[in-house]
Amino acid sequence: MFEQQLLNALTLGSVYALFALGFTLIFGVLGVINLSHGAVFMLGSYAALLLVSKVSLPLCLALLIAMLATGLLGLIIDFLVLKPLRARNAPHLIPMIATIGVAILLTSVAQGLFGAQVQRFPFGTVSEASFTWGNIHITVLQIGIVAMALALMALLLVIMRRTQLGRALRAIAEAPKAAYLLGINVEGLFLLTSFVAAALGGAAGVLIGLSFNAITPFMGQPMLLKGIAVIILGGMGDIRGALIGGLFLGLAEVMSVAYISSDFRDAISFGLLFLILLVRPSGLFGQVLERKA
């Protein structure tokens, strides 16, 4: 049983990490806790569902178009909501509250368009084959999710660490005004970040919609809560942190179900989270914020 539970933890953790990647990216660069990320994630799922079931596109193409569509949605949200607030120098809490409004709006629109009922991808969209290895069962999708989470994280890390673009983004994260004075196109990069983060959210939506067969207008809400926990645990805005935080939360949840009781799952995993934050208030990878006088 232990091996299977370890595998369960790995896949559940990767799901959380996938969701948290875009979430943490937007915080890292824009400094905004974007609470519409859950709704964007949900719409990614629906976009791919429509493309696969109504237009019968192959899944890979549907995934790409869904990412593009959610990316554009992210751009629109940034342009209509976040940008005007930035222009007015709104305090930190204001954009967060504004994105709650965006989330409610998008969720209601999705409910109006698609109804409240749970939907799933058509049968046979992905191979339902599973591999058995002694006591361990793993499906193709589970492997896909873990691989995707790792690959996207690696890609983001390389971009942030090794490219000119990444350097510019880090400069903006450090001090947007100084970056602007250095000639970096701050507004352009903000828009790019919103696009990429939303596209990542959309990709997570497609993968999670595929593997759990539970696409609803409300699928973003519980994920958002876990996502916030993951990025706080990993260190706000840290990309490695999103992965490690996701895996940690997955492991804590699965192991408390396996060896203690499913009744106390959330109490135990969030209790652990609290303890870690007591010791490391800035998360596993976060830097302690200096007080700027």
Next chain:
Amino acid sequence: MKTSKAVAALLGLIALSLAGLVLAADIRIGVAEALTGPAASYGVSNRSGFELAADEINARGGINGNKILLIVEDEQGKKEEAINVFKKLIFQDKVLMIFGPTLSNSAFAADPIAQQAKVVVFGTSNTANGLTDKAPFIFRNSVMEADVLPITVDAAVKHFKLQKIAVIYGNDDAFTKSGYDVFKKVLEDQKIQVTTTETYAKGDVDFKAQLTKIKATNPDAIVCSCLAEEAASIILQSRALGITVPFIGGNGFNSPKLFEIAKEAADNTVIGTPWSAENKTPANEAFIAAYKARFNADPNQFAAQAYDALHIVAEALKKIKLTGTLEADRLALQQVLSGITWEGATGHFQFRRAAPKDGVEGGYDAQQSAVVSIAKGGKFILLK
């Protein structure tokens, strides 16, 4: 002097004729259902059932010449909204009676308002125990889990010769939790060994940790007090983990969604419900055909119960001479409704008065026998 008297008389006449017009035109019935929010899949089905029944009744000329007018309000599956909607329907729209709300949770909050105003409230999807206690104006035709599950478990145990059973349920939802309480008692009463009891929370999509644990205890079957969508995910994930034993479920399983999501993986699932599409009575077949023609979709239990409920009320209304005085008509309905019997889509129906509590008379529950079905080839057939 004379002219003013004449004007007054004229006005009086106009008022009378207007009142008469309204009286002959429609019987106003409130429908408070969750049309948005997570409970909307049930609320919308309920509404479809009411609309279908109202259209049928009105197409046949209404009740003693009066048409039924449904005033539909969205209570969003929330207690606060249900209370607001009930107040609006009773005091502002001045309805004769109210159908709803969708969830037992909301019913506990909103039904007392109807009881206080002496307005009949008729629930078609409230299965929680105790809802009708001390409230003679509360009616329901939804069969309580406590009546359905013992029959279901008994049939499944005999069919599969079960000895030990694992349990999984959602522990933060009034419906799945109360279903679990009944299952627990039934399993104790029938002296069946429970290998492990696992829980999940609303919004969970990954149940593999719980299922892996269940698999390790090697049960003969899994009892699942869940809603259809969760149940479908649980069944699919258990099959992916190599669990092959049958599932036993309650009312929540009885939705086409189960097979839309899980297909043949759900085979051998045993459920007990007040309604089944496979129940080939003339009334049920007529309902299914009419529903498909109108909505271009398969009906579910919630539509069937709502459909029957409006027909039951229509039966009662046929026996009442409406006076136009709202209080008197509301009272008359309460007195006649309790005695109605009906052969509908859900079979033979009559009310059963809830036992008095602390010397206060109770309301009216459903007296109806459950149908036990088993899933085969992607649909439920009667278990014999």
